[in-house]
Amino acid sequence: MPDYQLLVFDWDGTLVDSVARIVESMRAAADACSLPQLDEVAIRGIIGLGLPEAIRALYPALESEADIAVFRQVYSDHYLCLESTPSPLFDGVLESLLAFRAQGYRLAVATGKSRRGLDRVLAGHGWLDFFDITRCADETASKPDPRMLREILAHCGVAPAQALMVGDSPFDLLMAHNAGMTAVAVGYGAQPLTVLQEYRPHLAIERFAGLGQWLGQECNRERREVGEHAVG
Known part of the structure; x- marks a missing residue:
C-alpha cells in the first residue's frame, strides 16, 4: 500500500x-x-x-x-x-488543506493557469507561501503532458508512487497516469464523475473532504497491516 x-x-x-x-x-x-x-x-x-x-x-x-x-x-x-473578488474555495478545502499540512503531507498545485494568474489568486487568498511548490502551464508543458508533475516530484524529492494528483478534468487524470501517480477525480468542478470515471481514477469523490477521509482510512489500513506482519 x-x-x-x-x-x-x-x-x-x-x-x-x-x-x-x-x-x-x-x-x-x-x-x-x-x-x-x-x-x-x-x-x-x-x-x-x-x-x-x-x-x-x-x-x-x-x-x-x-x-x-x-x-x-x-x-x-x-x-x-x-476576479476582483477571488473565486471562493469549495466547501471543506481550507480545513482539509490545513489538516493535511498538520499531518505532514507535502502540498503542491499543478494548474493550466498562467504564473501571473496563479500568483494573483494565491495572493488574494493569502497563500503565496502556502504550498511547497506550484507549477503553471506557461512555465512548463500544458496538461496532459506529465512534465509539470515530474518537476514537482523532483522538487519535493518524492517518487511517483508516493504522490497523488487531485483534479476535476480528464487532463488532470491523464497527466497523473502519464507521470505514474495515483489519480483522484472530484465531481463538483468542470466535469461530473460520470465523465471522469472513464479515465479510471483510483478514487472518485463528490466532496473535497472525502479525500481526507480516504487518506485516513489508507493510513489506518497500513498500520493494521504492519502490525499483523510484526505479530506474524
Missing part, C-alpha cells in the same frame, strides 16, 4: 469555484473576436488546458498568432475583472 507523502492539486474547479467565471470569460472573448458562441459543455471540456491550447481546441480555425493573442487578452481582462 503506498505511503503517500505528496498531494498535488489542480486549481480551478478543484480547490476554487471558478468554472462559471471561466465560461463567461471565454464567451466574452468569443464575442469580441466575432467568433461563434459555443455551449457550456464544450467550454467546460477544455478547462485544465493552458489558455493557448484551450483556445485552439475551441476554435481550431483561429490560426493567426495575432488573433489568438487578442482572444487571450480579452479573456484575461474579463477574467481579471471578475
